[in-house]
Amino acid sequence: MIRSEDLSLLVDFYELAMAQAYRSEGMTETAVFSLFFRDLPPHRNFVLACGQQHVAEVIRDLRFSASQVARLASLNRFQPEFLDWLRTFRFSGHIHAVAEGTPLFPHEPLMEVEAPIAEAQLIESLVMNYVHLESVLASKAVRVRHAAAGRPVVDFGMRRMHGVDAAYRGVRAYRLAGLAGTSNVLAGLDFGVPVQGTMAHSFVQAYPDELDAFKTYARLYPGTTLLVDTYDTRRAVHRIVAWLQANPDVNIGAIRLDSGDLAAEARDCRAILDAAGFTGIRIMASGGLDEYRIARMLADGVPVDAFGVGTALGAAVDAPALELAYKLTEYAGQPRMKNSPGKQIWPGRKQVFRQRGSDGRYRGDIIAGREEVFEGDPLLRPVMKYGVIMEDALTDLDTQVKRAQVRIDDLPGYLKTLATSEPFPVVITDYLKTLQRETLARVHH
Amino acid sequence: MIRSEDLSLLVDFYELAMAQAYRSEGMTETAVFSLFFRDLPPHRNFVLACGQQHVAEVIRDLRFSASQVARLASLNRFQPEFLDWLRTFRFSGHIHAVAEGTPLFPHEPLMEVEAPIAEAQLIESLVMNYVHLESVLASKAVRVRHAAAGRPVVDFGMRRMHGVDAAYRGVRAYRLAGLAGTSNVLAGLDFGVPVQGTMAHSFVQAYPDELDAFKTYARLYPGTTLLVDTYDTRRAVHRIVAWLQANPDVNIGAIRLDSGDLAAEARDCRAILDAAGFTGIRIMASGGLDEYRIARMLADGVPVDAFGVGTALGAAVDAPALELAYKLTEYAGQPRMKNSPGKQIWPGRKQVFRQRGSDGRYRGDIIAGREEVFEGDPLLRPVMKYGVIMEDALTDLDTQVKRAQVRIDDLPGYLKTLATSEPFPVVITDYLKTLQRETLARVHH
Incomplete structure (x- = not known):
């Protein structure tokens, strides 16, 4: 059975390979990775974001012991300098995330990781595995609860x-x-x-x-x-x-x-x-x-x-997977994006504002740049700074459950039916659209 | 994160409640539980049975520590005698199972657990959780491999x-x-x-x-x-x-x-x-x-x-769940079965014989009583006796992989296509049919 001290090796090989490459090239600038999904899974009108607290605890505690480093060395693909770096590894970055139990829609960041690029890259699969499981299960359970x-x-x-x-x-x-x-x-x-x-x-x-x-x-x-x-x-x-x-x-x-x-x-x-x-x-x-x-x-x-x-x-049988993406949106202060067909990305650091209508229910979201300000509740909050979990990010489960219930209850009724509903209105700001256009022009030099 | 020493508490509450009831009633006779499925999952022509080795190791090591017993006591539903019994718990029973990587069909026992009824009942959910995961994932992967x-x-x-x-x-x-x-x-x-x-x-x-x-x-x-x-x-x-x-x-x-x-x-x-x-x-x-x-x-x-x-x-997206059942088929030497509509059970201890045709491929199975003998490979072998894993049941993965490949390769071709095929011929012996009739007549007294 897997032990918590072995979670550091629960990594996709390419993350170690890329981290070594970044280190070897002297690429130590800050990267921003955004965790989001492009499409709702089948039979879901929203995704209930969960797992952020567990993942923050896991990242905070991630270490590579001497025996783990020795096991990695046995793969004959890592150089002494990189193995030395792993020996003293601690995650030193920042994490912004939406609160657990927040309903989310396509392209809204569930979490943004800002850290030296090798660190942010190294935690990719672990972050995804943790958030995926809990969000997939919660997103099914909320439907069963509504039906009951x-x-x-x-x-x-x-x-x-x-x-x-x-x-x-x-x-x-x-x-x-x-x-x-x-x-x-x-x-x-x-x-x-x-x-x-x-x-x-x-x-x-x-x-x-x-x-x-x-x-x-x-x-x-x-x-x-x-x-x-x-x-x-x-x-x-x-x-x-x-x-x-x-x-x-x-x-x-x-x-x-x-x-x-x-x-x-x-x-x-x-x-x-x-x-x-x-x-x-x-x-x-x-x-x-x-x-x-x-x-x-x-x-x-x-x-x-x-x-x-x-x-x-x-097993969340009708939608057991959520196509979470963990994508680089900024490196060394410069917005980044890939340009694969049908796989749109919004570059840069972001914030999401959830706005209420006159009936008190949520009526729509704005996906904005991190520095933009709009009316509504900003969904992304700091969870971790310099590798330390923010004190107010750790709340007891009962408090979180109550908060989540408000966030779910205040959704418009059409999202809480079992039928697939019309999409919840989510708009992208002009700032982000311009940034995307400029970034695309730059990478297509 | 869950720790291996806490697996004993990873139990459905009713298993503890039933175990206490058995103990309190002096019901200490041997029970036989059969782990099987009644129907193939959608898009599957067979289930590749996996997880038996991990589950045997987990059952062998299952203990209730003093602090775990204290936590159970805090639920205020358990009596001192039962908590004392948990303190000295060790699984003392026998397990028969098919080898890992064996293709299975409906009603064929993947595993049979024989133990004092409270012990056999206590491990129900853990056995199912272990075998379910690995069998679901292997049954998907073998299709991908065939496609490639x-x-x-x-x-x-x-x-x-x-x-x-x-x-x-x-x-x-x-x-x-x-x-x-x-x-x-x-x-x-x-x-x-x-x-x-x-x-x-x-x-x-x-x-x-x-x-x-x-x-x-x-x-x-x-x-x-x-x-x-x-x-x-x-x-x-x-x-x-x-x-x-x-x-x-x-x-x-x-x-x-x-x-x-x-x-x-x-x-x-x-x-x-x-x-x-x-x-x-x-x-x-x-x-x-x-x-x-x-x-x-x-x-x-x-x-x-x-x-x-x-x-x-x-996530084995098209069939993420397998409806495994863990059912009592014998208690105190007497065959047992429930009689819920559409949920047939074959009582007693069993064996499965897999027979080859003249082309060397498997052509059909016989589900028989444990003491019956037929031509073909008997699929169920002892894995654990008196709580100890049989030495020859522990083989290195490479050997198991080779064995599994033979078992898969020797299936008839129609089972290895991606389309849903006609069912593989599986017959039930007259002995089991008679036993079922007699058992049903008895429980309907």
């Missing part, structure tokens, strides 16, 4: 998440997107997210009679949720009702449905429970759920009180 | 992989699927996979003139690959040709195309290079490639010698 329309959604995704790092950091991203809890014990404990869980079919199967399984859970976990679909859902609920009627002290909080026609079963189970007076026992649904199925059930008035979502969240 | 038809494919996926664990373990899975190399330095070094990489556009942009960037790389890295599409691909290649003609000592191995119309640019670049006599300079293509684009380019005779693939591999 206020009903709690619990993350059951650990088994489908891509590895243990995803299973861990993903829970924090889900929380920023507004999920109510997680089944993942470690992540729940570490991030302060409510830990929840019921029982598996195996537990019911291990007993000769499923009612005995329910009785054990009711005794050990008062207020528990019983999984009723192992054999015959309606029969199980009828038997639970009879048992509860004979034992009024037993406290069952909910039943869970995990397979079959969830809508029909939820209606029947609700009717069985209500007819017996158990109107307070809630119904949780899980099993192959995603935002579309949840929205349809609720639109049809299916009586479900909470949702457990696994696969759809865990 | 013998040309090397290099993994550039780190930035799109879901977190650092995926970026690390994924490289091993890609290797088992037959990829030639990786850009990921740490994973390459640790797993002995060739580490490769060229340059980014930023490197070219950092120089006032791109030819200077090329000259630096040629000097530092003889035989290097030059990225030629930053501004104007054909112009860049013409300038390289003129420079090489004037400097016959310079050694350039390849050029890389990363954007635009790769087919047209590859043809033009090949023509420019060949016309100048540089027939030995190869062309590498990257940038939004997947198995379909690679296959189309090669079918069209586009002169590309190697491929770099990132996003498509990294």
